[in-house]
Amino acid sequence: MTVRKMSELNLAGQRVLIRQDFNVPIKDGKVTSDARIRASLPTIRTALEQNARIMLMSHLGRPTEGEPNDEESLAPVANHLGELLGMTVRLERDYLEQDPEVKEGEVVLLENVRFNKGEKKDDESLARKYASLCDIYVMDAFGTSHRAEASTHGVARFAPDACAGPLLSSELDALEKALANPKRPMVAIVGGSKVSTKLEVLNALSEKCDQLIVGGGIANTFIAAAGYNVGKSLYEADLVDQAKALMDKVNVPLPIDVVVATEFSDKAEAVTRNVDEVRDDEMILDVGPQTAQTYADALREAGTILWNGPAGVFEIEQFSAGTRAMANAIADSNGFSIAGGGDTLAAIDQFGVTDRISYISTGGGAFLEYVEGKTLPAVSALRDAAK
Numbered sequence: 001m002t003v004r005k006m007s008e009l010n011l012a013g014q015r016v017l018i019r020q021d022f023n024v025p026i027k028d029g030k031v032t033s034d035a036r037i038r039a040s041l042p043t044i045r046t047a048l049e050q051n052a053r054i055m056l057m058s059h060l061g062r063p064t065e066g067e068p069n070d071e072e073s074l075a076p077v078a079n080h081l082g083e084l085l086g087m088t089v090r091l092e093r094d095y096l097e098q099d100p101e102v103k104e105g106e107v108v109l110l111e112n113v114r115f116n117k118g119e120k121k122d123d124e125s126l127a128r129k130y131a132s133l134c135d136i137y138v139m140d141a142f143g144t145s146h147r148a149e150a151s152t153h154g155v156a157r158f159a160p161d162a163c164a165g166p167l168l169s170s171e172l173d174a175l176e177k178a179l180a181n182p183k184r185p186m187v188a189i190v191g192g193s194k195v196s197t198k199l200e201v202l203n204a205l206s207e208k209c210d211q212l213i214v215g216g217g218i219a220n221t222f223i224a225a226a227g228y229n230v231g232k233s234l235y236e237a238d239l240v241d242q243a244k245a246l247m248d249k250v251n252v253p254l255p256i257d258v259v260v261a262t263e264f265s266d267k268a269e270a271v272t273r274n275v276d277e278v279r280d281d282e283m284i285l286d287v288g289p290q291t292a293q294t295y296a297d298a299l300r301e302a303g304t305i306l307w308n309g310p311a312g313v314f315e316i317e318q319f320s321a322g323t324r325a326m327a328n329a330i331a332d333s334n335g336f337s338i339a340g341g342g343d344t345l346a347a348i349d350q351f352g353v354t355d356r357i358s359y360i361s362t363g364g365g366a367f368l369e370y371v372e373g374k375t376l377p378a379v380s381a382l383r384d385a386a387k
């Protein structure tokens, strides 16, 4: 049984409870990166066009349940969303005690669901309470779909109607397009700091892609596995065998040259060396220009590209060229490209290629779990609800 979609339901006059992922960075009471809020707008506008009574809900941060606090209040999100929609978005704090009054064509935001006791444990009575607030529950929070919590999972069992929102549907469609039957050649880039945190993703991708480009600290472990000195670089000696096993399974092109420094700092002097010339007191902080060129060539010719994690320490100018070259090559490629993860999105933003990536996922952990082939609990809850 497939998941029901919001587009199949008539929302007119209905109390529609939409779970979004508004877990966004906030500083001094202001939202500092609103990509996730913007991504929710088409869903909200569709519900508004149908004159639904709209209740939005989300978590923010990881507060102690039962202890609401101002820092993790969704108030800044309500204000920001109101500005984007050009209407007032009321923040409802007491929705568990008193059902919110929502008029047709009105949008309210329920306060941080993780302030509620039982949210994280997927408590049944809390899930029933959420369900009682609505006629239709819409799960649209792809970024939180790997969590089985009361607002992402339990509620779907008890709501009169439960369906996937347009954002969740499009995220799943894009990932399926990249992974189920990818246009070849498929190139995956997995960067970031540690192999250990991405081992399952690396394994899953090694089964699917034609070329696996590794970056960042992850690449250092592969360079060590190939027998080269990595000096003081971040790498994981205990994962060298796993890296060798991956290299036996799939084509992992190794860097030819690297950018090194003797300190991890924005004052550090960056030096380019051949990969076999790294000294004991140096650390590898980026791929070198020849390597970036080789990777970029492969990316430009790819039919499908999946990207998670930077190629180097892109936050520091002198170690950012490798990640920049890859971002530009992905943007230039005619293949289908999908990118996900907090640092990856920050890099895409930094290098100004956002509009030239085919699909940018709002998911971090959820994106990785999908790629690993894991079942997303929020999606299975919708499948069960459709039975």
Ligand SMILES: Nc1ncnc2c1ncn2[C@@H]1O[C@H](COP(=O)(O)OP(=O)(O)OP(=O)(O)O)[C@@H](O)[C@H]1O
Pocket: 191, 192, 193, 194, 197, 215, 216, 217, 220, 234, 284, 285, 286, 308, 309, 310, 311, 312, 313, 314, 315, 340, 341, 342, 343, 344, 345, 364
């Ligand atoms: N060679 C390197 N040595 C040390 N740190 C590196 C190196 N290359 C990249 N990094 C750092 O790794 C960090 C990203 O790694 P991390 O494992 O946190 O990725 P991530 O948060 O999982 O990525 P994403 O959010 O895209 O999934 C960046 O801050 C980057 O500066």
Ligand SMILES: O=C(O)[C@H](O)COP(=O)(O)O
Pocket: 021, 023, 061, 062, 143, 144, 147, 363, 364, 365, 366
């Ligand atoms: O930012 C995320 O990855 C999601 O919002 C999930 O947040 P969590 O890791 O606190 O559950």
